[in-house]
Amino acid sequence: MSFEYPENLRYTDSHEYVELTADIAKIGVSAFAVDQLGDIVFVELPEIGDTITKGSAFGSIESVKAVEDLKAPVSGKVIKRNDAAIDTPEMISTDPYTAGWLIEVQVDDASKLEGTFSATEYRVKVEGA
Incomplete structure (x- = not known):
């Protein structure tokens, strides 16, 4: 099965995406993650003003199948x-890249996208093709 992975985004091992515009990062979960989770029934997100740390959980997403931590692809302030x-929360399932984004973060250091994948690299990683 093939999913959409917009080329302007970067992707993480834990299936979050990040869209970096100057020093603002929009974060959400990939179409692959949505497919793996199934019907999303609940999402917990940080408050505005909270600080998130790259690699740490900043919230959770719950489906009928599982509860997964959301991992921060960057560090900064929500x-x-x-x-x-x-x-x-079902809007995350139907439109993960546009309506279903989760948070925007003022990033501490915009160059800190090491460890993220391009759309092509991510597709190969999750679909093996």
Whole structure:
């Protein structure tokens, strides 16, 4: 099965994506992660003003199958969160890259995307093709 992986995003081992514009990172979960989770029923996100640390959990996502930690692809301060995704978590399933984003972070160091994958690298990693 092939999923959409927008080329403008970077992807992590734990299936989050990050869209970096200047020093603002928009973070969400990939279409592959959504498929693996199944029906998403709950998402827990940090408050605006909270600090997240690269590699650490910043929230959780719950489906009918499992509860998974959301891992931060960057470090920084939360400046926006998608309250609509909290109220209607199924929107993450139907539109993970546009309506279903999770948080925006003012990043500490925009060059800290080491360890993330391009769309092509991520596709090979998760689909093996």
